[in-house]
Amino acid sequence: MTILGDMGNSRIHLLCTGLLALAFLIGCSPSRRTARINHVVFFKLKAAQDVDALIQDCDRDLSSIPGVASYFCGQHGDFGRPMVDSDYDVGFYVGFDSDEAYEAYLEHPNHVDLVTKWKPRWSWIRIYDVLDDTP
Numbered sequence: 001m002t003i004l005g006d007m008g009n010s011r012i013h014l015l016c017t018g019l020l021a022l023a024f025l026i027g028c029s030p031s032r033r034t035a036r037i038n039h040v041v042f043f044k045l046k047a048a049q050d051v052d053a054l055i056q057d058c059d060r061d062l063s064s065i066p067g068v069a070s071y072f073c074g075q076h077g078d079f080g081r082p083m084v085d086s087d088y089d090v091g092f093y094v095g096f097d098s099d100e101a102y103e104a105y106l107e108h109p110n111h112v113d114l115v116t117k118w119k120p121r122w123s124w125i126r127i128y129d130v131l132d133d134t135p
Helices: 009-027 048-061 100-109 109-121
Strands: 037-045 070-073 091-098 121-129
Touching: 009 070, 037 048, 037 100, 048 070, 048 091, 048 109, 070 100, 100 109, 109 121
Parallel strands: none
Antiparallel strands: 037 091, 037 121, 070 091
């Protein structure tokens, strides 16, 4: 009799495969954050019907600027949590791996043109820059 007793070869194979898959998943967990510099913007628009147009403009004009490491843009999501701030229409995020990439983004014609186009159409804007130097 072996250490594993009367387990058949197929069960042993299945057990080993499962353990290997689990070890692989644990060993391959992402340890790196999305970006070093995280630029987060919230817009309150004067006209709610402009939400889709702003998102489309951001997707088209900002996501492809050289140096952008990560990106998303979307509308406020209501999931019934009263502690979540819902006083905005569009949330925007763009991440960069270096100060130089961030500076180039701010000066890029696509960014400058989008801000010029949309500035008269927002009631307010909130901008947060979050630095993540975690290894």
